[in-house]
Amino acid sequence: MTLSPLAQGAALFRPHPDVDLLLRDVLESARARAHVFGTEYELIWSEIARSVRGGKRFRSAIVLGTHEALGGSAQRAAVEVAAGFELLHTAFLIHDDLIDHDWVRRGKPNLAATMRAVSMATGSEEGPAQQWSEAAAVLAGDLALTRAHRLIGGVDVPRPQVEQLLDLLDETLLVSAGGELADTAYGLGLHVPDLDEALLVCESKTAMYSFRAPLRAGxxxxxxxxxxxxxxxxxxxxLGRAFQLVDDLLGVFAPEDRIGKSNISDLREGKHTALVLRAQQLPVWDRIAPDFGRPDLDRETADAMRAALAGSPAPHLVEDHVRQDLAEVEVRCVTADLPDAMVEFVAGITGHVRTALDDVVEHVRASAR
Structure with a gap:
């Protein structure tokens, strides 16, 4: 059959009102209960809610879209599981920012930064305020993770399906944590990965909880x-691997107002993405290596590194890998025994990732000028 180029892609990332309502109710109930422990604990729940509201909701959209495309009838359970994946995503982001010592998320101060500012506004010194805010972020991520588990494990469906969902959640946490641990080791220079290892991290982190698990849950x-x-x-x-490779390219070549975070942090931290690993095999690396991973990397030097990378084959080699992954998705959907509606839904996701890739290719060209 012929795949629709974007299919349902235009509607894929629109928040679902039932998911939003459930998340609001769950988090508001928790915030109200937290009030007895003080305003700071109440603020943690308010910040978790703010973090949830800022997301694109595509994980919940994948759960709901897959359930519908496969002819499912457990609509309420699908909404609850979809909301659980949004909370899981929020928990991972909060912990990820903490691990990476990031204080900005989606262009605004993240949960830890807000908690630090509140502590300092009440007279705390910077050191204790930062330590307290980091503790708050650990706890906030744990709280969001627990709520996700409760939503996913508490759905009103036959027990065998509940057990499958719980097994899937367990697998998701196990695989994602392993990918995060490896990624952190690479970032700290404890081990320099090869390309296969870097791609495995893409599959373990982003692909597992953002694509593989939501598709299977639906x-x-x-x-x-x-x-x-x-x-x-x-x-x-x-799809998840392709999505992460595109995101890594955006993190270097896209303007900061486009990605909502620093576009020099990956270079400053010495992050061994597929882009960097490709560049290390090329003559351009002689121009990159002296400043790669410099904690004091300034913007002018980073701009020169970006231009050198953009003028090399490295980003195009990553682009080729993404296009090969997306092409394989399309072939598998045609040859697999999946309902037409499911094939069309996957085509919508594929089209969205391809559009994002085309966008970043333009940023690479602009950086090379």
């Missing part, structure tokens, strides 16, 4: 066969 709720679930898992692995 399929479980729809009563899909194990074969269908495993096919969607493979599709999700390819």
């Amino acid at each position: 399929a479980i709720l729809a009563g899909a066969s194990l074969a269908e679930q495993m096919e969607l898992d493979h599709v999700g692995r390819l």
Whole structure:
């Protein structure tokens, strides 16, 4: 069959009102209960809610879209699981910012930065305020993770499906944490990965909880066969890897107002992305290496590094890898025994990732000028 180029892509990332309402109710209830422990604890829940509101909601959209495309009828359960994945995503972001010592998320102060500012406004010294804010971020991530587990594990569906969802959540946490640990080791220089290891991190972190697990969760709720679930898992692995490779390119070449964070932090931290690993095999690396991973990397030097990378084959090699992954997704969808509606839904996700890739290619060209 012929794949629709964007299919449902235009509507894919619109927040679902039922998911938003459930998240609001869950988090407001927790905030109200937290009030007895003081305004700071109440603020943590308000900040978790703010973090949730800022997301694109595509993980919940994948759960709901997959459930619908496979003919599922457990609509309320799908909404609850979808909301659980948004809370899972929020928990990972809060902990990820803490691990990376980042204080900005989506162009605004993140949870830890807000808590630090509140502490300093009440007279705390900078050192204790930072330590307290980091503790608050650890706890906030744990709280969001627990709420996600409760939503996903508490759905009103037959017990075998609940057990499958809980097994999936356990697998998601196990794989994602392993990917985060490896990524942190690479960033600290404890081990320099090769390209296969870097791609495995993409599959373990972003792909697992953002694509593979939401696709499988929607399929479980729809009563899909194990074969269908495993096919969607493979599709999700390819989509997630492609998505992360695009995100890594955006993190270097896109303007900061486009990505909502620093576009020199990856270079400053010495992050071994596929882009960097490709560049290390090319003559351009002689121009990059002296400043790569410099904690005091300034913007002028970073701009020169960016221009050198943009003028090299490195970003185009990463682009080729993304296009190959997306092409494999399309081939698998055509040859796999999946319903037409599911094929069309996956085509919408593929089209969105391809559009993001085309966008970053333009940023690379601009950086090379």
